[in-house]
Amino acid sequence: xxxxxxxxxxxxxxxxxxxxxxxxxxxxxxxxxxxxxxxxxxxxxxxxxxxxxxxxxxxxxxxxxxxxxxxxxxxxxxxxxxxxxxxxxxxxxxxxxxxxxxxxxxxxxxxxxxxxxxxxxxxxxxxxxxxxxxxxxxxxxxxxxxxxxxxxxxxxxxxxxxxxxxxxxxxxxxxxxxxxxxxxxxxxxxxxxxxxxxxxxxxxxxxxxxxxxxxxxxxxxxxxxxxxxxxxxxxxxxxxxxxxxxxxxxxxxxxxxxxxxxxxxxxxxxxxxxxxxxxxxxxxxxxxxxxxxxxxxxxxxxxxxxxxxxxxxxxxxxxxxxxxxxxxxxxxxxxxxxxxxxxxxxxxxxxxxxxxxxxxxxxxxxxxxxxxxxxxxxxxxxxxxxxxxxxxxxxxxxxxxxxxxxxxxxxxxxxxxx
Numbered sequence: 174x175x176x177x178x179x180x181x182x183x184x185x186x187x188x189x190x191x192x193x194x195x196x197x198x199x200x201x202x203x204x205x206x207x208x209x210x211x212x213x214x215x216x217x218x219x220x221x222x223x224x225x226x227x228x229x230x231x232x233x234x235x236x237x238x239x240x241x242x243x244x245x246x247x248x249x250x251x252x253x254x255x256x257x258x259x260x261x262x263x264x265x266x267x268x269x270x271x272x273x274x275x276x277x278x279x280x281x282x283x284x285x286x287x288x289x290x291x292x293x294x295x296x297x298x299x300x301x302x303x304x305x306x307x308x309x310x311x312x313x314x315x316x317x318x319x320x321x322x323x324x325x326x327x328x329x330x331x332x333x334x335x336x337x338x339x340x341x342x343x344x345x346x347x348x349x350x351x352x353x354x355x356x357x358x359x360x361x362x363x364x365x366x367x368x369x370x371x372x373x374x375x376x377x378x379x380x381x382x383x384x385x386x387x388x389x390x391x392x393x394x395x396x397x398x399x400x401x402x403x404x405x406x407x408x409x410x411x412x413x414x415x416x417x418x419x420x421x422x423x424x425x426x427x428x429x430x431x432x433x434x435x436x437x438x439x440x441x442x443x444x445x446x447x448x449x450x451x452x453x454x455x456x457x458x459x460x461x462x463x464x465x466x467x468x469x470x471x472x473x474x475x476x477x478x479x480x481x482x483x484x485x486x487x488x489x490x491x492x493x494x495x496x497x498x499x500x501x502x503x504x505x506x507x508x509x510x511x512x513x514x515x516x517x518x519x520x521x522x523x524x525x526x527x528x529x530x531x532x533x534x535x536x537x538x539x540x541x542x543x544x545x546x547x548x549x550x551x552x553x554x555x556x557x558x559x560x561x562x563x564x565x566x567x568x569x570x571x572x573x574x575x576x577x578x579x580x581x582x583x584x585x586x587x588x589x590x591x
Contacts, residue, residue, distance in 0.1 A: 174405050178369055180338045181361035183252040185403040186212050187333070196380065197408045199241045199399075200427060206241060208406075211248075213324045214241075218249025220321030223328045225306065227279055229254030229335065232344065234278035235310075236260035236269060238287050238413035239389045242310040244399050246282050247389075251361075253332045255279075257343040258356075259390035262287060268354075270299030272346050276356060276550065277303040284311040287413065338362030344550055345392060347490040356550030357490045364396050365404070367494040367544040370515045371397045372405045374497045376458050376482050379406035381430040384423055386415040386438070392493045393433070407431065417441045421451050428455035432480065436466055439474050446477055458482035468508040475504075487511035487580060491546045491559065492566055495538075496520060496580045510579040511572075518542035521565065522574055535573045535583055539565040 175192065179185040189198070190212035198208040206214070227233060233250035235257065237243055247257050258276045260269050269292075273281065281304055283292040293307055308317045322328070342361045346354035377383065383402055387394035389411070402409040410427060412419065415438055423429055432438075439461060445451070456478055461471075462485040474483045485507050486497035498512035514520040521529050522536040530536045545566045548556035560566050571584035 174369065174372055175403075178365055178404070180365075181251065181336050181340060182342055182364065182400055182403070183215070183248055183333060183336065185365065185400070186215055186248050189403045189406065193379070193406050196406060198402065199244065199409045199411070200382070201241045201411055208403075211241075211244070214245045214318075215248035215252065216324040216326070216329050217318045217321055218245045219252040219329045219332065220249075220323060220326035221318050222249050222253055222255070222280070222321070223326070223332070224321050225280060227253055227255050229332070229340075231255040232258050232276045232278045234258040234260060234273055234276065234281045235390070236262065236264070236281060236283040236292055237310050238262055238284065239385060239394065239411035240310060240413065241411065242314050243282075243389050243411070244409070246310065247395070251340075251342055252329060252336070254336045254340055256341040256358075259343065259345055259395070261390050262290075262388065266295030266297070266299060270296055270301060271353065272356075273299070273301050273304055276344055276346075279303060279305055281307045282310050283307060285309050286311070336361075338365075341547070343395075345390075345490050355552055355555055358547040358550055359493075360547055363544050363546065364400065364493060366517055367492075367515070368396055368401050368404055370517065371486070371494050371497065372401055374484060374486070374499060374512075374515070375431070375460060376500055377401060377405045377407050377431055381405075381407045381457070382410055382427055382455075383407045383431040384410045384412060384420065384427075384429045386412040386420070386434060392488065392490055396493050397433075397488075417445055421445060424456065425452045430455055430457045431459060432456060433460040436461055436470060439470065439478065443473055443477055453477075453479040456480045458484075460484055460486055462486060462511060466508045468504050471504045471508045483507065485511050487582065489568060489570075491568070492518075492540050492542070492544045494518075494544060495540045495568075498579075506579060510575070510581050512580065513578040514540075514542075514580075518544065520574070520578075520580060522572065523565075523567075527561075530573075532576055533573055535571060538568045538570045538572050538580065538582070540568060541565045 189208040194209035198211040199206040344356040484498035496512040572582040
């Protein structure tokens, strides 16, 4: 893993290109990009964005499925000090328009067609006064890159030198329990240490091929997805959406080593494996989770799929990585808990009056640590309601801790990923 930890995500891409220039960074559509290739393309994107007037403090939105162009755009925007705004590919035009307006996004990157949807057409009639242009990642990206001055543009070096750990990296919108989605403000210094701990917990390592079906618009797909690959030297293999037949083909042909996903993904793979066994020899690690995962499923993931280092973890948009199991934890602990607080975090179970509850008692899960969000976009009231004066993030999720400090979630009040 990169050591020392770079101050920002673009600095991580730059450091990876310097440390492992010729090593594969991304494999997609039958092509392999090295870390040097990826950073060069990201610099080209930054130059083209700068030519469109994008600079520090601006917001650049992406409404598209996973792809290498998605990563390049995100890195290019962040290099300039702009914040990345991601839109769920399942949103309707009105919902997307609301996020674009509230985030004051200057540019939108989308695709001409995904799952039969024309995203540009869905925005017809939406008033978007701040949005200067829309660029298509699937059909117009090469032309967009050509509008800049290329990878050696000195503007890119100046912008990179001006960003640091406290620069806003991204604004991900989460609906929580009620009301319209709230924009979660994250900084680079909140993201990267959390990624580093996740890498240590999962054992993700240099050269491992990581199949990323988790959507990039989500913290999982980006932060402990392709950003984790930049830090560890692993190879990102993006999937626009999970398809079991395609996943099996990629596992066999590309020798995938690392595969995360909800229990349903593993159940689908096991079902196919039962009908027609496929080559799982390359698989080593992964993450899964839900409120509970049957121990029998964990055991089958280990034995039938060969994913010996399968763990469960818990996080949310407001704090990417809260708890995680450790390599070597017994099957029952992996299946029945979401792990213990990761280094850098404290986890407390709180009563309704905010008192810390003892082991085994159920209450709201609170977390405090370096990964907690800066706050909600333009919503100080909601921020104050969620993060108290002592820095505790009130997750809205309900659970209990055991004697070893491992968390079990018993109820969910907010959108989260486990």
